[in-house]
Amino acid sequence: MALTYSRITLPPLWTVAEAKVHLRPASPDSDADIAQKLEAAQEAVLAKLGAAADAAWDATTAPRMVRHAILILTDAFMERRGGDEAGYELRKAYETVDVLLSPYRDPSVA
Numbered sequence: 001m002a003l004t005y006s007r008i009t010l011p012p013l014w015t016v017a018e019a020k021v022h023l024r025p026a027s028p029d030s031d032a033d034i035a036q037k038l039e040a041a042q043e044a045v046l047a048k049l050g051a052a053a054d055a056a057w058d059a060t061t062a063p064r065m066v067r068h069a070i071l072i073l074t075d076a077f078m079e080r081r082g083g084d085e086a087g088y089e090l091r092k093a094y095e096t097v098d099v100l101l102s103p104y105r106d107p108s109v110a
Helices: 016-023 031-052 064-079 083-104
Strands: 003-005 008-010
Touching: 008 031, 016 031, 016 064, 031 064, 031 083, 064 083
Parallel strands: none
Antiparallel strands: 003 008
16 A cells, blocks of 8 residues: 655555564564554554655655655654653654764755
8 A cells, every 4th residue: 555645656665564573562463553553653654754755756766765764763662661760762753763864864954
């Protein structure tokens, strides 16, 4: 399923099977939850990239740091589901994503 955000449509840049290698979920029945979090993470990364996102990207051509940012957020969405500590950890994940995406963003855009 292609994901659309703003001006571009991209195929998923990670499969559930690939994400599970990183996430190591406790339950083997977590595929639907992982897929939902992957979609949300990819949408968030595309939103942060804005015009810097390239409609030609796919799982093999997207920059590694962009793909890694998606995985970082997916992990944060899976692990940080509520409470004060979860909010702090999610903010830290977004800070990491900002660092990963900074080479691709236009510095003149606030």
